[in-house]
Structure formats: structure tokens, C-alpha cells
Amino acid sequence: MRIGDAAAAAGTTPRALRFYEERGLLTPPPRTAAGQRRYGPDVVARVHVIRELLALGLTVEDLRCIADRIQLLVEDPQRCCAADDPAARGSGVVARRLAAIDSEIDRLTGLRTRLARQTGRT
Numbered sequence: 449m450r451i452g453d454a455a456a457a458a459g460t461t462p463r464a465l466r467f468y469e470e471r472g473l474l475t476p477p478p479r480t481a482a483g484q485r486r487y488g489p490d491v492v493a494r495v496h497v498i499r500e501l502l503a504l505g506l507t508v509e510d511l512r513c514i515a516d517r518i519q520l521l522v523e524d525p526q527r528c529c530a531a532d533d534p535a536a537r538g539s540g541v542v543a544r545r546l547a548a549i550d551s552e553i554d555r556l557t558g559l560r561t562r563l564a565r566q567t568g569r570t
Contacts, residue, residue, distance in 0.1 A: 449486070449487050449488070450484055450485070450486065450487070451465055451466075451484070451485045451487065453487075454485075454487035454491060454492055454495075457489075457492045458491075458492045458495035458496055458499070459496070459499065460495060460499060464495075465485075465487075465491075465495065468495065468498060471508055471511075471512055472512055472515050473494075473498055473508070473511055473512065473515055473518070474491060474494065474495070474498075477491065490522070493522050494518060494519070494522050497518055497521045497522050497525070498511060498518065501518075501521075505545055505549055506541070506542075506545055507545075510541045510544075510545055513541050514541050
């Protein structure tokens with residue numbers, strides 16, 4: 449399928465597919481004689497996983513660090529990547545992202561508390 453069709457099937461845009469390719473999250477697809485990218489259903493499935501991971505708070509840079517492991521989630525979406533699993537090389541990425549989210553929650557909770565006190569809305 450052409451880039452527009454693949455993007456629509458994955459729920460994204462052709463620009464996003466090119467961006468993921470530039471960042472190493474997708475391997476460059478084969479091209480037609482006219483130079484158009486040709487995508488298969490495997491790429492659509494991979495883009496679904498990429499978008500899900502981004503929606504969970506991981507960054508494109510996080511995904512670049514574990515790009516070689518994304519296929520495991522494509523093949524087995526229920527896969528558990530426990531931190532104590534020696535094969536889970538991506539667990540460090542997830543641990544760092546969780547720590548960053550926890551830190552942001554603490555910062556926002558403190559900000560909310562101060563604002564509520566200041567405005568008398570405790």
C-alpha cells in the first residue's frame with residue numbers, strides 16, 4: 449500500500465510515517481519504480497505499537513533506544529517487559545520515564561497545593 453493508505457490504516461499521517469522512518473523507528477520501505485514508498489500490514493502494526501507507546505508517555509527518543517525491541521510488542525502485544533527480566537533491555541527506558549512522570553506528578557501536586565492555599569480553595 450502507498451504511504452497515504454498505510455498512514456490512514458495506522459491512524460496517522462504520511463508525515464508521521466516519514467518522521468518515524470527518519471528517527472529509525474521504521475526501516476526504510478521498498479520503493480516502486482517511480483520512487484513511491486510501499487508499506488505492508490507489518491508496518492501498520494508497528495506504527496500502532498509506536499503510537500500506543502507514545503500515548504503512554506514514552507518519547508520518540510525513548511523509542512529510538514529500544515527500536516530493535518518494538519517488534520516484540522508487535523508480535524506479542526500482551527508481552528510483559530518486567531524490570532527483573534534479563535531480556536528486558538528496555539526496562540531502563542521505562543524506569544526512567546516512570547521516574548520522570550512521578551517527578552512531574554509531585555511537582556504539579558505541590559503547585560496545586562500552593563495555588564489552593566493562596567486562593568483559599570483547600
